[in-house]
Amino acid sequence: MKTIHGHWNDDPSAVTLIDAHHHLWDLKRGRLPWLRGPVEPHFFLGDYSPLKRDYLPDDYRRDAAKHNVLMTVHCEAEWDRDDQVGETRWLIDIANTSDRLPGAIVAHAWFHTPNAEEIIARQASFPMVRGIRSKPITSLTPDTRPDRVAGTMQDPAWLKGFALLEKYGLSWDLRVPMWHLVEAAGVARQFPRTPIILNHTGFPWDRSEDGLATWRRAMEAIARCPNVHLKVSEFGLRDQPWDYASNRRIVRDAIAIFGIERCVFATNFPVAGLRVDYDTLVRAVRRMIDDFSAENQARFFWKNAAAFYRLTI
Numbered sequence: 001m002k003t004i005h006g007h008w009n010d011d012p013s014a015v016t017l018i019d020a021h022h023h024l025w026d027l028k029r030g031r032l033p034w035l036r037g038p039v040e041p042h043f044f045l046g047d048y049s050p051l052k053r054d055y056l057p058d059d060y061r062r063d064a065a066k067h068n069v070l071m072t073v074h075c076e077a078e079w080d081r082d083d084q085v086g087e088t089r090w091l092i093d094i095a096n097t098s099d100r101l102p103g104a105i106v107a108h109a110w111f112h113t114p115n116a117e118e119i120i121a122r123q124a125s126f127p128m129v130r131g132i133r134s135k136p137i138t139s140l141t142p143d144t145r146p147d148r149v150a151g152t153m154q155d156p157a158w159l160k161g162f163a164l165l166e167k168y169g170l171s172w173d174l175r176v177p178m179w180h181l182v183e184a185a186g187v188a189r190q191f192p193r194t195p196i197i198l199n200h201t202g203f204p205w206d207r208s209e210d211g212l213a214t215w216r217r218a219m220e221a222i223a224r225c226p227n228v229h230l231k232v233s234e235f236g237l238r239d240q241p242w243d244y245a246s247n248r249r250i251v252r253d254a255i256a257i258f259g260i261e262r263c264v265f266a267t268n269f270p271v272a273g274l275r276v277d278y279d280t281l282v283r284a285v286r287r288m289i290d291d292f293s294a295e296n297q298a299r300f301f302w303k304n305a306a307a308f309y310r311l312t313i
Contacts, residue, residue, distance in 0.1 A: 004060075
């Protein structure tokens with residue numbers, strides 16, 4: 001098999017993987033308001049000033065150099081929402097000049113806007129696009145409610161737009177705080193033929209015993225929907241160091257809830273790099289599952305991602 005580096009790393013400790021969720025950006029393009037303007041106060045990891053730099057295929061390859069990355073899936077990176085297809089075009093140009101890095105795209109389209117079908121159809125017309133990530137309006141805390149219905153998962157216009165994913169053969173990358181997972185499970189039940197993949201291990205931000213119990217109940221609720229898969233990724237916490245023991249507990253619980261057959265590894269680089277370097281992350285997660293069979297480790301690190309995103313390796 002070929003890797004993104006064009007050669008095979010023979011180090012026996014190297015992990016063979018598909019990175020099912022990462023980002024690229026070029027700040028000279030001027031299409032990333034969150035990276036070019038002031039730091040947003042509610043970002044889940046806190047101050048993200050170190051991300052305000054270009055992150056391109058060569059940067060990714062340097063980060064991933066110690067492992068055998070077969071392919072990557074780029075997830076939309078908050079490109080200017082007035083130019084939703086622009087990021088897709090840029091990524092295709094990047095892939096054509098960087099030996100298929102990325103190899104597939106999760107693009108953006110709003111579901112609740114009047115032009116939802118136009119944008120979804122345009123995104124679906126690109127063969128590299130496998131799915132859509134469209135973040136619904138959510139609340140900042142478990143104890144508050146969104147300040148409007150438009151754009152939430154209760155919005156009839158949002159649900160009408162969501163229904164287009166099945167029509168165009170696209171999956172949905174689901175990214176919401178843990179306290180919205182029961183609500184998201186209702187969407188998954190309503191659209192059982194739409195493949196859904198939950199981002200970032202359901203965001204277990206509260207690591208207290210009560211917080212973890214609440215997270216597990218929410219994860220169990222959405223895992224009961226057979227069309228929902230899980231990205232085991234992004235264990236970073238706001239203003240806290242990356243902790244192996246705490247994160248191992250999250251990984252093991254998540255896999256137990258979803259089953260190894262529905263779990264997909266992803267790095268969320270460069271964002272995860274605010275807390276941990278690429279090599280440490282990959283080796284730590286491999287150590288967390290080192291008692292799994294070789295086949296189940298392969299399924300977790302690359303085979304499940306290839307199946308979900310319809311990748312040819």
